[in-house]
Amino acid sequence: MLHNIIDPAILFFVFGVLAGAVRSNLEVPPAIAKFFSLYLLMALGLKGGASLAAGGLSMQALLALGAALFMAALVPALAFLTLHRRINPYDAAAVAATYGSVSAVTFIAAQQYLTQQGLSFGGHMTVAMVLMESPAIVMAVLLASWVRSRDAARPAAGAGEEPLPALSIRRVLHEAFTDGAHLLLIAALLIGWVTGERGAAMMQPFTIDIFKGVLAFFLLEMGLLVARQLRDSQARLSRDLVAFGLLAPMFNAALALALAYALGMGRGDAVLLAVLSASASYIVVPAIVRYAIPEARAGVYFTMSLGMTFPFNILLGIPLYVAVSGWFWP
Amino acid sequence: MRAIERKKLLTLIAPRELQRLLLDTLQRRGIGGYTVVPASGAGASGLQSGMLDADSNVVIYIILSEPRLLAVYEDIDRLMRAGYRVKAFSHDIDILPRKPRGPEGGT
Numbered sequence: 189m190l191h192n193i194i195d196p197a198i199l200f201f202v203f204g205v206l207a208g209a210v211r212s213n214l215e216v217p218p219a220i221a222k223f224f225s226l227y228l229l230m231a232l233g234l235k236g237g238a239s240l241a242a243g244g245l246s247m248q249a250l251l252a253l254g255a256a257l258f259m260a261a262l263v264p265a266l267a268f269l270t271l272h273r274r275i276n277p278y279d280a281a282a283v284a285a286t287y288g289s290v291s292a293v294t295f296i297a298a299q300q301y302l303t304q305q306g307l308s309f310g311g312h313m314t315v316a317m318v319l320m321e322s323p324a325i326v327m328a329v330l331l332a333s334w335v336r337s338r339d340a341a342r343p344a345a346g347a348g349e350e351p352l353p354a355l356s357i358r359r360v361l362h363e364a365f366t367d368g369a370h371l372l373l374i375a376a377l378l379i380g381w382v383t384g385e386r387g388a389a390m391m392q393p394f395t396i397d398i399f400k401g402v403l404a405f406f407l408l409e410m411g412l413l414v415a416r417q418l419r420d421s422q423a424r425l426s427r428d429l430v431a432f433g434l435l436a437p438m439f440n441a442a443l444a445l446a447l448a449y450a451l452g453m454g455r456g457d458a459v460l461l462a463v464l465s466a467s468a469s470y471i472v473v474p475a476i477v478r479y480a481i482p483e484a485r486a487g488v489y490f491t492m493s494l495g496m497t498f499p500f501n502i503l504l505g506i507p508l509y510v511a512v513s514g515w516f517w518p
Numbered sequence: 519m520r521a522i523e524r525k526k527l528l529t530l531i532a533p534r535e536l537q538r539l540l541l542d543t544l545q546r547r548g549i550g551g552y553t554v555v556p557a558s559g560a561g562a563s564g565l566q567s568g569m570l571d572a573d574s575n576v577v578i579y580i581i582l583s584e585p586r587l588l589a590v591y592e593d594i595d596r597l598m599r600a601g602y603r604v605k606a607f608s609h610d611i612d613i614l615p616r617k618p619r620g621p622e623g624g625t
Contacts, residue, residue, distance in 0.1 A: 216569070218568050218569050369571075417564075417565055471570055471571065475534075478536070486573075490572060
């Protein structure tokens with residue numbers, strides 16, 4: 189765990205949180221912050237694609253991708269079942285979508301940690317990450333539509349109020365798959381795969397040499413944002429939601445590790461599957477959910493994923509999942 | 519000098535994700551001219567720091583006539599009843615038109 193804390197990128201995240209907490213006027217210009225997030229996705233995709241080209245799609249890789257799709261369906265279902273009787277069901281659907289999807293930055297931080305620990309992993313796990321982005325969104329929209337039609341059927345529904353027509357799955361999928369960040373990641377993955385080792389060598393100064401520095405800067409910005417969200421967000425999270433935000437990542441990671449062990453996946457791949465299952469989206473999914481489930485409160489699902497689960501995974505979760513995996517893998 | 523016209527300035531404040539939805543709504547009313555400005559802020563739906571796309575706002579300015587304004591307000595009202603977080607307000611403005619009125623009073 190100490191190895192993770194003394195990583196410069198993680199320390200810049202901690203510094204960002206502290207600077208935000210003391211209300212420093214330190215700020216990363218928004219356009220630069222957005223460039224950093226696009227750069228990280230591009231570098232991740234290129235490296236993953238090149239690694240996939242080198243390793244190919246073995247049976248082990250296909251098993252890992254199958255496990256990823258399974259977790260992408262299981263996690264939002266469990267989240268909704270856990271929450272929909274405790275909180276507003278639209279918020280429950282939105283939280284399910286957020287936690288059913290993934291955080292690319294958490295994934296990147298996990299890869300860095302695994303590399304420092306000398307644990308290898310396959311390039312196909314970047315494909316797994318891409319596969320896990322979207323199923324939760326579709327599930328959440330279906331769940332929200334079910335809640336809407338249930339509410340409309342109730343006699344207590346407001347007189348004269350027109351219920352919002354269910355958003356078509358086609359429209360939601362269009363929004364999800366044409367999202368800029370998502371498209372860039374897929375394109376970079378394909379380009380990395382097509383150009384292989386030669387392309388990786390050409391792009392090395394961009395994807396390898398400056399990667400750590402950009403990650404540190406981006407985590408600094410994320411630290412500032414986490415501090416501001418926790419301090420200034422008007423959303424008041426209930427005890428149920430706070431408990432969920434802290435416990436769900438560990439529970440989902442445990443499920444993923446158990447599944448990976450049962451499938452005979454390698455330790456590095458298992459940890460990455462656990463990290464993906466434990467993470468929550470704060471870039472792509474909240475943007476789509478705000479459009480697809482307008483009844484949900486962004487202050488709830490965004491604050492939970494960014495203010496609670498992201499820092500938990502970055503600081504404690506990743507080393508914890510690696511440590512636990514060491515009990516079962518040599 | 520060309521004659522000053524009385525118009526309405528409609529201002530919409532909404533999360534960035536709703537920009538396309540709002541512009542499509544305006545386009546259905548035949549409104550093709552608007553200005554979009556990135557923004558940050560805070561409100562009942564949480565903090566919009568402007569640092570990530572998922573927590574950024576936009577401000578959309580549209581200059582239009584009063585009949586069109588009322589029609590757009592109906593559309594925005596429908597979106598708000600559906601749960602979308604949009605703020606819509608208008609001002610009276612005096613504007614120098616792009617095309618001066620001819621002697622017959624046409625635009």
